[in-house]
Amino acid sequence: MNRAELADFLRRSRARLEPSDVGLTAGARRRTPGLRREEVASLAGMSVDYYTRLEQSRGPRPSRQMLTALARALRLTQDERDHLFHLTGEEPPRRETASTHVRPGLLLVLDRLYDTPAQVVTDAGEVLAQNALAKALVGDVMSRPPRDRNLARLFFLDPAARELFPEEDRPFHARGHVAALRAVTAARPDDPEPAALVAELRERSEEFAALWDEHEVSQRYRATKRFRHPVVGLLDLDCEVLLSHEHHQLLVIHSARPGTEAHERLQLLRVVGLQDLSPSGVGGEA
Structure with missing residues (x-):
């Protein structure tokens, strides 16, 4: 692991980002350009102390999960993400499967x-x-x-x-989950992850197995x-899915039509925010 090069890369990647680049407000006047260390740590889901030690060339070797979180927090390109992995002595994720x-x-x-x-x-x-x-x-x-x-596994x-x-x-x-997995496994027969997921669900869920056979x-x-929310109630939402063919990724957007009860409840949900009022991290369909 090249700690000095890793520290320099993290500092420079952080300095080139503005708060608006990651959905944050600038707030008070900043003495130096870029994000603060605590902002990167929060975006990556790690402690400020841990991230600070990485930037000071004295941190432990990050796990692959932590490297992925850092790449997202710092808005790295795929080449930059691979470089981040190489600096820690890790092999980057394979590119021939869904990124x-x-x-x-x-x-x-x-x-x-x-x-x-x-x-x-x-x-x-x-979910990436x-x-x-969406969390709310x-x-x-x-x-x-x-x-x-x-x-699908959660459902x-x-x-x-x-x-x-x-x-x-x-x-x-x-049916939507099963039909989508059918399409994915046929489109990418050499990708082991969707096939492994199907095998697991066929073994553990009779409902999935029966639908798969259809x-x-x-x-x-x-x-x-x-959607049933424990605080704001039932929400009827329009779902639109935008597809990135190159990366096999979907941007899933749920919206409510203005003037509807669902729209009012969605606005209330914004106020409720991320308080622990809904089943924690249970997901749902895309």
């Missing part, structure tokens, strides 16, 4: 959608990033271990995830979904 690295431009769009729940997921259902309102609506999925961030194996939706809507969501194939790019 889990969210491009800086896509993260910027996500941050600007402050009044609309939005998240970035892979086509196989892994959420904005604040469906829970902070990014706070869970990486294995527990897949929406079929975590009862709390199903509680996000009215009972009569759950068959619709179940061989439905589809990717839903728009729909109307109903």
